[in-house]
Amino acid sequence: MEIMSVQNARVKEWASLQEKKHRDKSGTYIIEGVHLVQEALLAQAEVEVLAYSSETGMPAELKPLLQDVPGMEVVGVSAAVIAKCSSTNTPQPVFAVVRKKPRGAxxxxxxxxxxxxxxxxxxxxxxxxxxxxxxxxxxxxxxxxxxxxxxxxxxxxxxxxxxxxxxxxxxxxxxxxxxxxxxxxxxxxxxxxxxxxxxxxxxxxxxxxxxxxxxxxxxxxxxxxxxxxxxxxxxxxxxxxxxxxxxxxxxxxxxxxxxxxxxx
Known part of the structure; x- marks a missing residue:
């Protein structure tokens, strides 16, 4: 699956996760970059969506971790989509939407x-x-x-x-x-x-x-x-x-x- 347009409803939903009120409402948050996504997958965090640059392809470090991740959707996206969903001036080639977990003490x-x-x-x-x-x-x-x-x-x-x-x-x-x-x-x-x-x-x-x-x-x-x-x-x-x-x-x-x- 690929999403190229920044006007896509799902892209707008992902981009909104930069704001706390939308993270609280959806119960999800966004992580950016190969290292953070890799750590989330290794820790078996509840990754709902993994979006990667269609131009550069899936980062090699992540490929071995994509097997047997239940319910995770993998989506190729354009550079414009990545930029819209990023909080940095130099966006990373991959981001993920992760489900929050209970944080009791x-x-x-x-x-x-x-x-x-x-x-x-x-x-x-x-x-x-x-x-x-x-x-x-x-x-x-x-x-x-x-x-x-x-x-x-x-x-x-x-x-x-x-x-x-x-x-x-x-x-x-x-x-x-x-x-x-x-x-x-x-x-x-x-x-x-x-x-x-x-x-x-x-x-x-x-x-x-x-x-x-x-x-x-x-x-x-x-x-x-x-x-x-x-x-x-x-x-x-x-x-x-x-x-x-x-x-x-x-x-x-x-x-x-x-x-x-x-x-x-």
Whole structure:
């Protein structure tokens, strides 16, 4: 099957997925590029449509993954269609429409000795995506997105995850309800603060611990701060006043990974 016209109703539907309201309404989102599509297929995500450039053909990396994908429609499209559905200035030769999956936090609550990253109002999609990527790289159990965070399915968030979106559990939850429940199950809640009482390098990261990262400008909300058990200081020697959310999260995640690997 091929679709060449940007006026095609299905093309308009795919292009609309660049906007959150249409993603919410349809329960689907769009991913662009060979790498992201490859990661989605390898993770057995529910890919509904795979569209590729009729001019350049199906990317070789994807051909072995097309077998036995139930319900997936493969469509050749024109360069104009790809451009219309793309969020970048230099569109990739392939994109896919993927069905959203449930994002509850029960699985994370049930994990023992889990290192989890919790985002409270992190609004920059690049930071949200980068933190998900860092959590994946550091072997974290998962990520929780609280209210006020950038949309997980924003194209910039998805690109910034570099495929890690498909590698680890990512929950969306109301933190005022979830964090007390995590504490009741024995989880230690941590945050970062320039006034933190303890360095992140002297803190013991073993056991069940959730790291709460706040927004770039305001930090964590007062309601969330009231629930946190301990605030950690990330020592800095230079003149920079602070680190952005993704950098702070990455430092804590990798220190947690280092300690846990040493004490295995």
């Amino acid at each position: 029960e699985a994370l609550l049930a994990m023992k000795d889990a290192l989890v990253i919790v985002l409270d109002g992190v609004q920059d999609p690049g930071n949200v995506g980068t933190i998900i990527r860092s959590a994946d790289a550091a072997g974290a159990a998962g990520v929780v997105l609280g209210r006020g965070c950038a949309d997980l399915y924003n194209p910039k968030t998805i690109r910034s995850t570099m495929g890690s979106l498909f590698h680890l559990p990512i929950a969306e939850a109301e933190l005022a309800e979830l964090l007390p429940e995590a504490q009741r199950r024995g989880t230690l809640l941590l945050s970062t603060s320039l006034q933190g009482a303890e360095s992140c390098y002297s803190h013991d990261f073993r056991g069940s611990q959730w790291l709460v990262i706040g927004s770039e400008g305001r930090g964590i909300s007062p309601e969330t701060a009231a629930l946190v058990d301990k605030s950690l200081l990330i020592p800095m020697k230079g003149r920079a006043e602070s680190l952005n959310a993704a950098m702070a999260a990455t430092i804590l995640l990798f220190e947690g990974m280092r300690q846990r690997e040493i004490h295995r």
